[in-house]
Amino acid sequence: MDSAPWSDRSDPSVTYVPATVTRSAKIVVAGGFGVGKTTLIGSVSEVRPLRMEEPITQASAGVDDLRRAPYKTTTTVAMDFGRIHMAGGRIALYLFGLPGQSRFQPLWEDLAEGALGCLVLADTRDLDASHDALGLLDGARIPYAVAINTFPGAPGYPEEELREALALDPGTPLTVCDARDRTSSLHALITLTEYLSEHRSAALMESRR
Amino acid sequence: MSGPRRDPDMVRPYVRTQGRIRARDDVRLESVVIAATGPTDTLPPDARRVMRLFAGADGGLAVADIAAALELPPSTVRILVSSLMDSGHLTSPVPAAEDQPDFDLLQEVLRGLRSMV
Numbered sequence: 054m055d056s057a058p059w060s061d062r063s064d065p066s067v068t069y070v071p072a073t074v075t076r077s078a079k080i081v082v083a084g085g086f087g088v089g090k091t092t093l094i095g096s097v098s099e100v101r102p103l104r105m106e107e108p109i110t111q112a113s114a115g116v117d118d119l120r121r122a123p124y125k126t127t128t129t130v131a132m133d134f135g136r137i138h139m140a141g142g143r144i145a146l147y148l149f150g151l152p153g154q155s156r157f158q159p160l161w162e163d164l165a166e167g168a169l170g171c172l173v174l175a176d177t178r179d180l181d182a183s184h185d186a187l188g189l190l191d192g193a194r195i196p197y198a199v200a201i202n203t204f205p206g207a208p209g210y211p212e213e214e215l216r217e218a219l220a221l222d223p224g225t226p227l228t229v230c231d232a233r234d235r236t237s238s239l240h241a242l243i244t245l246t247e248y249l250s251e252h253r254s255a256a257l258m259e260s261r262r
Numbered sequence: 263m264s265g266p267r268r269d270p271d272m273v274r275p276y277v278r279t280q281g282r283i284r285a286r287d288d289v290r291l292e293s294v295v296i297a298a299t300g301p302t303d304t305l306p307p308d309a310r311r312v313m314r315l316f317a318g319a320d321g322g323l324a325v326a327d328i329a330a331a332l333e334l335p336p337s338t339v340r341i342l343v344s345s346l347m348d349s350g351h352l353t354s355p356v357p358a359a360e361d362q363p364d365f366d367l368l369q370e371v372l373r374g375l376r377s378m379v
């Protein structure tokens with residue numbers, strides 16, 4: 054298993070984007086709790102992955118006293134991200150990890166705006182945990198691919214059963230990866246990006262008809 | 263270069279975000295900005311903290327990098343950076359001429375990822 058290139062560095066200070074970078078892009082990595090989002094970002098990032106925290110306030114359900122101000126709770130959502138430089142240092146590709154729970158929808162709008170697409174990680178021990186993320190993506194019309202992260206003891210299913218359980222469109226790529234492995238994670242990102250490229254040509258054809 | 267745009271009545275309620283309540287559409291989490299010029303001593307504290315990150319920097323930072331470094335919510339940093347672009351303190355890197363106009367970001371990203379494996 055090859056390790057991330059930043060893992061032997063210890064300098065915690067800010068890593069600047071090289072002056073050669075004139076374009077940036079982003080891919081979102083989504084999925085349920087503990088499915089491997091942070092691990093995947095860490096295995097491909099060329100800089101030490103960082104974390105941001107966004108407080109979100111939500112009105113709680115079940116307000117029974119109308120004279121009282123509605124209950125509000127504030128949750129802090131952590132988002133981690135990494136960065137890859139490419140095209141001779143002209144492009145910085147950012148990878149953002151985002152919890153898939155639908156109560157974080159306000160964050161999705163901010164985060165997903167302008168994203169090339171999304172890689173959804175799923176664990177066969179709890180496929181239902183992916184449904185929120187898939188629903189948010191369908192709602193926001195963000196193209197995505199799904200990667201099954203292989204955990205020890207996780208049941209294997211035939212592809213057709215997985216597609217059915219996840220309610221995937223026939224065209225949506227479904228692949229397998231080990232988020233701890235850089236090459237495997239890169240392959241999952243390549244599968245997504247190839248699909249985005251085809252998806253876009255298909256959309257272009259459609260709009261020309 | 264002119265200083266930051268300031269409306270004295272607006273500064274107090276929105277100190278953190280310099281009067282802006284919305285981010286510019288072109289200032290997203292992955293948007294990279296670089297330092298331009300302009301006096302920073304009149305800026306509100308959080309905007310000054312952003313500018314201090316760029317002191318002596320040989321490169322840029324994305325909105326997300328700034329949020330992580332300053333431990334500020336990314337939504338706040340989007341607005342701060344938008345204001346600092348309006349006031350000319352920050353600017354976007356200019357793509358090289360050869361990258362225009364048919365530069366295809368998606369194809370470049372695909373090629374870049376493939377070259378890494």
Ligand SMILES: Nc1nc2c(ncn2[C@@H]2O[C@H](COP(=O)(O)OP(=O)(O)OP(=O)(O)O)[C@@H](O)[C@H]2O)c(=O)[nH]1
Pocket residue numbers: 084085086087088089090091092093150152202203204205230231232233
């Ligand atoms: N075997 C195996 N373990 C993995 C894989 N991906 C992640 N893990 C492990 O699963 C645990 C959770 O991974 P994280 O990357 O923290 O998951 P996450 O999606 O970021 O979790 P939250 O941010 O808490 O939702 C860690 O102990 C990882 O080492 C994988 O592909 N295979």
Ligand SMILES: [Mg+2]
Pocket residue numbers: 090091092133150
């Ligand atoms: Mg995580």
